Every structure is written in structure tokens, then in C-alpha cells.
Amino acid sequence: MAQYDHELDASGLNCPLPILRARKSLGEMKQNQTLHIIATDPGSVKDFEAFTKQTNNQLLSSTEIDGQFNFVIKKT
Amino acid sequence: MAARKKKLSIIASRGTLDWAYPPLIHASTAAALGYDTEIFFTSYGVELVKQTPRLKTTAIGNPGMPMPVQLPVLLQAMPGMQSVMTMLMKQKLKSKGVMSIEQLRALCLESGVKMIACEMTLDLFDIDQSDLLDDVTTAGIATYLEFAGKSHISLTF
Numbered sequence: 001m002a003q004y005d006h007e008l009d010a011s012g013l014n015c016p017l018p019i020l021r022a023r024k025s026l027g028e029m030k031q032n033q034t035l036h037i038i039a040t041d042p043g044s045v046k047d048f049e050a051f052t053k054q055t056n057n058q059l060l061s062s063t064e065i066d067g068q069f070n071f072v073i074k075k076t
Numbered sequence: 077m078a079a080r081k082k083k084l085s086i087i088a089s090r091g092t093l094d095w096a097y098p099p100l101i102h103a104s105t106a107a108a109l110g111y112d113t114e115i116f117f118t119s120y121g122v123e124l125v126k127q128t129p130r131l132k133t134t135a136i137g138n139p140g141m142p143m144p145v146q147l148p149v150l151l152q153a154m155p156g157m158q159s160v161m162t163m164l165m166k167q168k169l170k171s172k173g174v175m176s177i178e179q180l181r182a183l184c185l186e187s188g189v190k191m192i193a194c195e196m197t198l199d200l201f202d203i204d205q206s207d208l209l210d211d212v213t214t215a216g217i218a219t220y221l222e223f224a225g226k227s228h229i230s231l232t233f
Contacts, residue, residue: 014173016105020183023108054109 004036037071085224087232091120093131099233107187116220118194132162
């Protein structure tokens with residue numbers, strides 16, 4: 001299992017909450033730390049791509065397992 | 077790397093429960109993405125920034141609203157139907173995990189969204205500044221235009 005610096009469970013939350021919570025978590029993190037996000041909102045796949053692009057953070061991975069979406073973002 | 081901060085200006089002019097969401101959802105998301113965001117609440121939209129907003133919904137004049145049962149328009153106008161529609165909408169929002177308007181606007185303010193209530197509307201409908209949330213300022217269209225003129229995106233709801 002990969003290790004992440006921070007975890008955020010956004011399961012059951014709808015747009016725009018996963019994004020808002022992610023931004024809050026990233027704000028509390030140090031540069032180069034990683035954040036693992038779990039979400040169930042299908043819209044979050046495209047949204048996290050757009051979010052990381054616009055906030056200049058790095059989306060390391062985006063995967064889906066059984067309707068659960070996992071994202072790893074590195075704060076840059 | 078210090079790119080100029082993007083700006084989003086929004087006009088919120090509707091005072092119903094269903095239409096209360098779009099401006100606040102767009103604003104909170106934009107703020108999370110680092111946009112300088114401002115909402116100008118005008119006309120019935122001022123209801124959204126009242127201390128206790130009185131927000132209802134109706135399917136009348138809104139044929140696109142999904143209904144559990146399709147009712148003829150005349151029946152939708154029966155006494156009590158507005159309360160029923162409002163209750164159904166609130167249940168729907170809750171079941172999908174959508175925040176209440178009170179929570180959403182608090183979140184907007186927390187994220188730095190600037191809220192301005194239209195001075196002329198307050199005057200027209202005899203609304204006192206004390207009826208509004210403390211964080212809301214009042215101003216005229218010139219103030220809105222000053223920000224909107226520098227905005228990259230401008231939305232109207």
C-alpha cells in the first residue's frame with residue numbers, strides 16, 4: 001500500500017463539496033506532500049483534473065474501483 | 077509564475093429555492109479554484125442574503141422541473157401546492173447530500189466570496205441593511221461593473 005501524507009474521505013459528497021474539501025486540505029499541507037482523496041461523485045473525475053490544472057497542483061493518479069474514485073494530488 | 081488572479085463576477089437575480097443554488101455553487105467552486113469571486117444580488121436575488129431567507133419553489137412557470145407525478149398546471153396552482161413542492165425539493169436536496177442554502181452561503185463567505193446586495197432593490201422593497209447577513213455590503217450597479225469589467229467570466233442567474 002502506498003503511503004500518503006494526508007487522507008480525505010469525500011464519499012457521499014456532491015459537487016462542489018469534494019473540491020472545496022480538497023482545497024481546504026491542500027491549504028493545510030506543506031509543499032510536495034501528497035493528498036489521497038476518496039470520492040463517490042462521478043463528476044469528480046473531470047473536476048479534479050480541472051482543479052489541479054487551475055491551481056497548479058499535480059494529479060498523480062486517478063483510479064476507480066467499484067464506483068469509488070481515488071485521487072492522489074501532490075501539492076506544488 | 078505570479079499569473080494575474082482570475083476573476084469571476086456573478087449576478088444573482090432569482091429568489092426561489094431551486095435558483096438559489098447555481099450562483100452559490102459556482103461561486104464557492106470558483107473560490108476554491110483560486111478565483112476572486114463576487115456576487116451581486118439584485119432584484120429577488122436579495123432574498124438569498126437575508127438573515128432568514130424565505131425560499132420556496134414552485135413548478136408553475138417552470139415546466140422543466142422534474143416531478144414525481146406530472147400534474148396539470150391548474151392543479152399546481154392549488155392552495156398548499158407551493159409548500160408541497162418546496163418540501164419535496166428540500167427532501168430531494170437532502171437525500172443527495174446537497175448543502176442547505178444557509179450552509180452554502182456561509183461556505184462562500186468563508187472562502188472569500190464577496191457579496192454585494194443591490195442598493196436600489198433594498199430601497200424598492202423596503203429591506204433594511206440589518207435584515208441582511210453582516211458580511212454583505214450594499215452598493216449600486218457601478219460598483220458591480222467596476223469588478224465585472226475586470227472579470228474573466230461573468231455569469232447571470
